[in-house]
Amino acid sequence: MTTDLPVADRWFKAKPAGLGVTMLTEPYVEFFFQSNVWHVRGRDRDLVVDTGNGIGDLRGELRPFTEIRPVVAVVTHGHFDHVGGLHAFDERVCHRLEAADVGDPFPLPAFRADYPDWFELEIRQYGYEVPETTVRAWPPGGFDRGRFGARPSTPTRLVEEADLIELGDRVFEVLHLPGHTAGSIGLWEEATGVLFSGDTVYVVDALEVSDKEAFAGSLRRLRELPVEVVHAGHNASFGRPELHRLIDSELARLDT
Template sequence: MTLTQARCWYELEERDDGLIRITEPHADKLVRANLWWLRGTDRDVVVDAGLGVASLRRHIPRMFERDPLVVLTHAHLDHVGGAHEFSERAAHKAAEETLAKGVPASLHGPELYKELGMEPDGQDLPGLLIDALPHTGYDPRTYRVDPLTVHRTLQDGDVIDLGGRALTVLHLPGHTPGCIALLEERTGALFTGDVIYNGHLIDDLPESDPPAYRRSLALLADLDISTAHPGHGRSFDGHRLRELAHSYLSTPYA
């Protein structure tokens, strides 16, 4: 398959209250994650960093005007690939070791599954996980995620102060040991990463822990959430979050 250069690699969607959703429309849905850019009075936070196929600094230079902190919700390629471009990175302590080694990464579906230790289970995996090139001459075979240093180690209950707004760290393991969500208690907005989104929740990775996942979702179901901003797909309200959590909790696991 011959790929052409994308006109725009990133898509930005302005939201209310100083929030921008950033997506990579040319990435396959398997690895098409959200970046959430939240602006405070004193500083900005970017929640997750995408695949890193195209430079965030080059394509969205205004994002870096106030030296934002990037918070990584967990250590998977579609959430940390562009993190090396930020001068300060934060993640849960349980994700530090994986990030320091360099997370498993490939733009080829079968190879990525092998890197992650997953079985396709009859799925027809896409050969290539992008449908355009970020720039002329880009070779998808060279894609990797370099080892990352975490500058700020997060734990459950930590508060990230942006000036005029604050985010509380919730450690919610299950999908991976280092999964976190960020709660803005003032508005009830929750940035969920891959803890919960409007789709099939993945709990069968080699690093996944279904019992821990159940405890994490039971905790979420009891919180007063107004809006969930997930790692994949569109935002949804607290009622839908509770529906999704209860649906998972009502399903027996092996």
């Protein structure tokens, strides 16, 4: 078993994404498990969209911003790679249909030896090799093998379609986008055309879908929005032409 990995200086990599949005990623996590965390600066409070795998200290990473303003953390759905760091925030938001998963996320193990069979299978189904370790470096400050990835979180607010997340000078509307999971949500800022899409749409070949019909409906709905930029749950951000291309190819795949 490989344990002689280097220790990372800093767990998250931050990159400006325009309009007061910062993208945070976990570069030492194996690619299959990597997800995006988004920080949005507001006048009265900040917004965090999704919270990564819970391996490194996201709350600590954001402290320079959040010492100034309170922060509300919203998860787009309850998958382990999005809810991992949620527990450390004072305001924890998800759709009511995701509360059970947020409260009991899959505890991503550090070592392949501890992966359940279904998990190995899922990685292979996506076309990836199963890695021996989940990360390529250990997080700073050490870790506990028995408590590595996502921790359970209790939401402080459950949201529904059309609820608002207010930051003072900016406001995000909750879009209920069932399909990837029953309670998947997007956050939509009408004033700027910024959409946080979670796992409903991102640049990848094949998405995991729990309800095809609902998923197709959610995609058609996103196609009607005057979107300028999509900040997704995984991989790079993109504009409206790419959004339409992804939606059209996904709708075609769902029909087969």
